[in-house]
Amino acid sequence: MKLRFWGAAxxxxxxxxxxxxxRTRLLVDCGLFQGVKAYRRRNWAPLPFPAESIDAVVLTHxxxxxxxxxxxxxxxxFAGPIYCTAPTRALVRILLRDAAHVMEEDARYxxxxxxxxxxxxxxxxxxxxxxxxxxxxxxxxxxAMRHEGKYRVTxxxxxxxxGAASAHVDHDLGATLFSGDLxxxxxxxxxxxxxxxxxxxxVVESTYGNKPRAAxxxxxxxxxxxxxxxxxxxxxxxxxxxxxxxxxxLYGVHEAFARGLAPRVPVHLDSPMASNVTELxxxxxGWHRLSGERFDAVCAGVEFARSPEESKNLNxxxxxxxxxxxxxxxxxxxxxxxxxxLAPRPETTIxxxxxQAPGTRGAHVxxxxxxxxxxGRYVKIRAHVEQSEAFSAxxxxxxxxxxxxxxxxxxxxxxxxxxEREAADELRRLCQERxxxxxxxxxxxxxxxx
Numbered sequence: 001m002k003l004r005f006w007g008a009a010x011x012x013x014x015x016x017x018x019x020x021x022x023r024t025r026l027l028v029d030c031g032l033f034q035g036v037k038a039y040r041r042r043n044w045a046p047l048p049f050p051a052e053s054i055d056a057v058v059l060t061h062x063x064x065x066x067x068x069x070x071x072x073x074x075x076x077x078f079a080g081p082i083y084c085t086a087p088t089r090a091l092v093r094i095l096l097r098d099a100a101h102v103m104e105e106d107a108r109y110x111x112x113x114x115x116x117x118x119x120x121x122x123x124x125x126x127x128x129x130x131x132x133x134x135x136x137x138x139x140x141x142x143x144a145m146r147h148e149g150k151y152r153v154t155x156x157x158x159x160x161x162x163g164a165a166s167a168h169v170d171h172d173l174g175a176t177l178f179s180g181d182l183x184x185x186x187x188x189x190x191x192x193x194x195x196x197x198x199x200x201x202x203v204v205e206s207t208y209g210n211k212p213r214a215a216x217x218x219x220x221x222x223x224x225x226x227x228x229x230x231x232x233x234x235x236x237x238x239x240x241x242x243x244x245x246x247x248x249x250l251y252g253v254h255e256a257f258a259r260g261l262a263p264r265v266p267v268h269l270d271s272p273m274a275s276n277v278t279e280l281x282x283x284x285x286g287w288h289r290l291s292g293e294r295f296d297a298v299c300a301g302v303e304f305a306r307s308p309e310e311s312k313n314l315n316x317x318x319x320x321x322x323x324x325x326x327x328x329x330x331x332x333x334x335x336x337x338x339x340x341x342l343a344p345r346p347e348t349t350i351x352x353x354x355x356q357a358p359g360t361r362g363a364h365v366x367x368x369x370x371x372x373x374x375x376g377r378y379v380k381i382r383a384h385v386e387q388s389e390a391f392s393a394x395x396x397x398x399x400x401x402x403x404x405x406x407x408x409x410x411x412x413x414x415x416x417x418x419x420e421r422e423a424a425d426e427l428r429r430l431c432q433e434r435x436x437x438x439x440x441x442x443x444x445x446x447x448x449x450x
Contacts, residue, residue: 001173003201004447006048007031008418011039011444012207012357013065015418018049019169019176024149025049028058028167028178028203032068032099034331036359043069043124048445052077056148058155059084059137060180061164062091062243064099070133071096071125078136083146083153086139087163087284091243091277093134098242098273100130102332113376142194159183159193160393161244162280162287166196174200174412174450181205181418182395182403188218189248189288190393198408201450204400206419206441207355209427213389213396221390222252223261225351226322230265232384234347235319239335239362241328241354242274244393247281247298249324249353251290252391254298270305270314270325270334278304315341319348328354330361336374343372348383353391358420401430404437414439415448 001021007014007029014033019026033039051073059082060066070082070092084092103123110121140146142165146153150172155165160183167178177199185192196202229236240246246269257264269275281288281295290298305311311334314323325335339361342348356362361372366387371378395403404414414437416424424441431439442448 001171001450002447003176003450004445005415005417005442006445007033009442009444009446010421011035012419013039014042015066016069017178017203019151021150021171021173024055024151025053026056026058026148026151026169027054028169029060029066030057030069030073031066032064034065034329034360035357047072047076050077052079054078054080056080057082058153058167058169058178059088059092060158060167060178061161062088062095063161063181064095066181067092067095068099071100071129074132074136075125075129080136081138082133082136083138083140083155085142085155085163085165087280087287088165089137089139090280090283091163092137094273094276095243096130096133097127100125100127106332109375156194156197157191159185159187159190159395161190162284166193168197168199176201176203176450179204179403181207181393182400183393184395184399185402187393189251189290190244191289193403195406196403200412201415202404202407202411203415203417204404204427205394206400206416206424206427207394208392208396209400209416209419209423211389211396211423212398213392216388216390218248218252218390219255219259220261221388222249223256223259225349225386226253226256226262229349230263230320232347232349233319234345234349235317235342236322236349236351237335237338237342238322238324238351238353239328239330240274240324240326242271242326243277245328245354245391246271246274246324246326247278248391248393250278250302251298253322254301257301264301266303266317266321267301268303268305268314268317268321268323270311270323270338272306274324274326275304275306314338328362329356330365330372340374340379343383344380346382346384350383350385352385352387354389355392355394356387397427397430400427401434404431405435410435410437412438416441
């Protein structure tokens with residue numbers, strides 16, 4: 001049995017893990033590469049394996065760095081099932097449709113404005129190609145087993161976001177456990193990860209493998225940021241992922257207002273996708289901690305901008321007010337239009353509530369850049385910029401080690417993936433020092449004979 005790392009090795013995005021026993025080929029996740037251009041180019045290269053050779057996909061959760069290449073996989077010939085939880089299926093429907101729409105819109109905008117190096121600019125995939133993925137999504141209940149060849153696949157709760165799961169892949173030759181992305185145990189919205197079952201090999205994420213996160217209450221953090229932004233008199237612009245992050249921010253804003261930590265101001269969520277995802281929380285209440293009444297209260301004070309016209313109307317908002325908009329790393333989407341308008345104003349506050357991958361605009365803004373390039377032109381950054389990792393949906397170093405320490409017995413090997421090289425290597429070292437696990441951080445494209 002062999003395991004090959006076709007993504008999320010030496011970087012934090014592009015998760016693709018190919019498990020094969022010589023007869024059946026199982027792909028765990030099929031994600032987009034994000035961040036620096038060298039990684040993003042991989043999205044446009046031919047798939048590193050014949051798509052038609054894959055028998056099934058196991059999808060740990062809906063984030064695009066885990067699901068965003070599925071339309072390419074199906075377009076190139078994959079015809080099998082995609083196993084995931086029911087909330088993940090619902091989220092993937094939203095995310096892939098939105099991703100394809102944004103790609104098509106960006107290509108049209110680039111062609112109209114003439115700032116693309118490619119003539120004509122084309123989307124990575126179309127809305128029609130994204131739709132072809134959806135019938136292949138097969139929901140699996142937590143703890144239920146699916147058989148694929150000699151593989152026996154079971155999904156377990158991993159925290160992180162709505163519907164996220166770890167994948168336990170059992171086989172006569174041994175069991176492999178894929179952590180997926182793990183959430184913090186104290187997340188106010190999403191329940192903590194299940195304890196991991198025994199496995200011969202463990203593939204664990206390492207996003208925060210070198211970062212013990214300082215204890216910070218998200219409500220108090222949001223209250224302080226809100227209060228200071230309101231004092232400046234400008235707009236508080238919060239770039240946010242549409243899934244999990246936006247909902248956690250809305251919760252933090254609501255609680256800050258409710259506890260009197262900041263005066264109430266208008267709150268706008270400018271993201272059709274985030275608006276649709278927020279509605280899903282009402283449908284999958286067993287997957288998060290909020291009661292129906294409390295969830296309704298969080299949403300009651302928010303103006304949802306869904307249409308392009310509603311988004312354009314926010315150009316008249318000068319503050320004090322809050323605009324939450326995607327994407328979370330300023331990589332694309334509606335938030336860029338707000339960034340162009342608001343970043344040059346010193347009364348604006350830009351709040352980055354989480355990790356900003358190297359090479360993204362978010363990382364440049366967080367590092368104190370004077371300008372960033374948006375739609376082919378440079379925009380001055382005069383706004384006050386803050387960053388906090390209190391809103392991260394990832395377990396920190398201590399949380400990752402805690403999860404690994406709950407394994408019933410020592411695995412033969414632990415593979416540290418889905419992290420920058422320094423993070424993966426630090427988690428590898430701590431696995432060996434604390435638990436005497438044989439740990440390793442693989443290279444992109446490396447194959448391991450299990």
